Each structure stands twice: as C-alpha cells, then as structure tokens.
Amino acid sequence: MLLVVTYSQAARQTLRNVCNGHDETVVQRFGRAALLEATELGAFLALRLRAKHAGDVQVERTAAFNEFEEAPDAVRDAASAYEDREHSSTPYAKFAVGTDHPTPDAMRGTDLSGDADRRG
C-alpha cells in the first residue's frame, strides 16, 4: 500500500479532500496520513498531492510483514514469552535479564533482513 503523510495544514486539507473523493482507493485514514491502495490510481493521487505540496507530502510504499521471513526466531520468541509473563507490570528490559531473550538495545541496533525496510 502507499502511505501518504502530510506536514502542513494545506497538505493535510488536500489529503482530506482527496480521501473524501476517493473512498474506494483509501484503505485507511489517520489524521494527517492515509493508506492508499497500491494501484495506479493510488499512485496518481499520492503524486498529485506531492506535486501540489512538495516537501510537505511524504509517500512510502508499505509491504506486508511476514515475521517468519523477516524477524529472527529470537525476536518472535521474545515477543510471545513476554506476552506470557507472570507479572504484567514487569518491563521488557527487566524481563529479558538472565534469559536468552535479546535486550532492547541489541534489537534496536539490528536492522531487519529482507525487504522489510523497503521505502521510497
């Protein structure tokens, strides 16, 4: 899908107008951003916005996330283990201490493999 994010009042208003006029192409609206379908019409609408508001419009292409392809086992396991923790108040950083689970810092510093970071 195409993620369109606006950065000015005028661009946000144009995005609203575009969304109002193209319900079928809009997958989801969030305030100053919207997800458009990855069709030529979606691209046309996004490019129209960018042509009008230049740097105040950011367009990114999103991809479906397959954790089995893109996230390592350790990260998936850590997420499910943390969800099953005994005390809901335990923060993850503390939870990970003394286990094989990766620390937040370690995860922060490691990019995902594959096309997960595909942006343009």
Next chain:
Amino acid sequence: MRVTVAEENRTGRVVDLREFETPADLDVSAVVGAIRAAESARPFVIDCPEPGPAHEHVGVIRAGMELSLRPALAAAARTRGRSAPQDEDLAAVRDRLDALDPPEIDLRAARRRVAETSDAADEMRERVAALRGRVQALREADGDSEAAESDLAEATRELSEVETERIAAEQALARARERATESRERRRERLRLEDRAANLRREVREYLAGAVREAFEEARESVPASAGESVSAALAVARVADLDAPVVVASGVVGSVTAASDADSFGSVEELSAWLDAGVVTV
C-alpha cells in the same frame, strides 16, 4: 471627516453622498475603499482617521450583510484596549513558528537516478548472462569463442561500472532521505505549532468576544427591530467598538433605522452617528 467628490467638499460627522451636486457613480465598496486606502485616488477622496481593526467587520453596514459575530466582537474588544490571557502564549508560538525554517525536501532527482542506474544494471546483467551462455556453447562445440570472450570481458567490465553507479545512487538517496527526515521533524513541529496557534486564536476570540458580549447585547436591544438581524448585530458591534474611521451605511439601512413610524427609531442619521460614536457616510 472631509469628503471630496470632484471639486466639491463636505465636512462633518455625517456625510450623505447622495447630496453631492455631481454624485459620482460610487458603490459601497468604492466608498469603503476610499476610507481604508492610505491614499485614495481623485476625484473621490475621504479624509479621515485610519480605520481600526473592527472597521473591517462593521465598517460597511448594508441590508443582508454577512457578519461573523465572534471575530467582529473580538476585534471590537481590541479597540477598547482589551487583551486576552492567551495573548502571550500566542505570541510565543508565533515567534517559534517564524524561527522554524525547515529546509527544502526534494528527493526526486535522487529517486530517478536510483531507478535509472538500477535499470541499466539489470540490462547489463542480462547481457553478461547471454554472452556467458554464448561463450559456453561455442566452447562446447569447439568453435572459435575468442570474439565472444572479448565481448564478455567488455560487458563484465561495463556491468561492474553500472553496478558501482547504482550503489552510489542508492547511497546518495539514503543520505538524502536522512536529511529529509530531519526536515520533516521540523515540518511536523511547524504543523503542531500551527494547530496550537489556531486553537489559541480561537480561545482569544472567544475570550475577547465574551468581554464585550454584554455591552453588545444591550446595544442590540436598542436597535429598531426593522433593521433585520445582521444589520442590528453589526450596528451593535459598531457601537461597542472604537472605530476611528466613519462607517459606511447603505441608505436603505438608514431609512429603516431612522423611520419616524418606529418607536425605537434613531430619528436621524445624526442621532445614529452619535449613538455609534462614529462618523457615518451614507451611500
């Protein structure tokens, strides 16, 4: 004020443009233009003090006029020296907005270069594969593969060149994207401040309008009912405000608020002017 039409002058608190000997073809907007313009063009000149901020709301009063009451009342309150508790916050937000100057973002050229170099690399890779196949086939058939091998070497060298270009283009785009991220942070901050300023302006208007609301309601009650809703409101705002410059009142409105038949009538334009505490130009 002093009004000049052609060579004819009239002075006073109340001037009726219809009484001039050579009544120029003057509509309401031309008259108000002459009041607001710093220098107005002959043959039509109105010499009067500069209009204050409320004048743009109620400087012209005519039947069926549109009036945004809250902004008009807020402007009127300002002319009375009122201020709002949010004024300082609003000024601070405006200062911060002025100081924010997000750098231009234009990644278009960088994106195009990535697409082009990537296409070129793909093409060259296919050519290298095809040549490699040809060399292989010639060798297996014990044919003369010398020319094909030299083509392959040349294509391989070119592939390495376009690959290098592609990588350079991708790195340039990545760097440009990083700079864009910084600029977007500032743009996001600007949008947040603009929204905050808009909210503060609304609060200021509400506060200021509230400060003169009672005086306004009182004034409105003393306008003859025949004036109609928007005219009554505009006249009441004009009374509450300190206008400095004269108000342009359409003759139809003057007629309806000075009619002798109405018990609440102002009776005369002079009375209306006194009630408004402002000069009146009748068109």
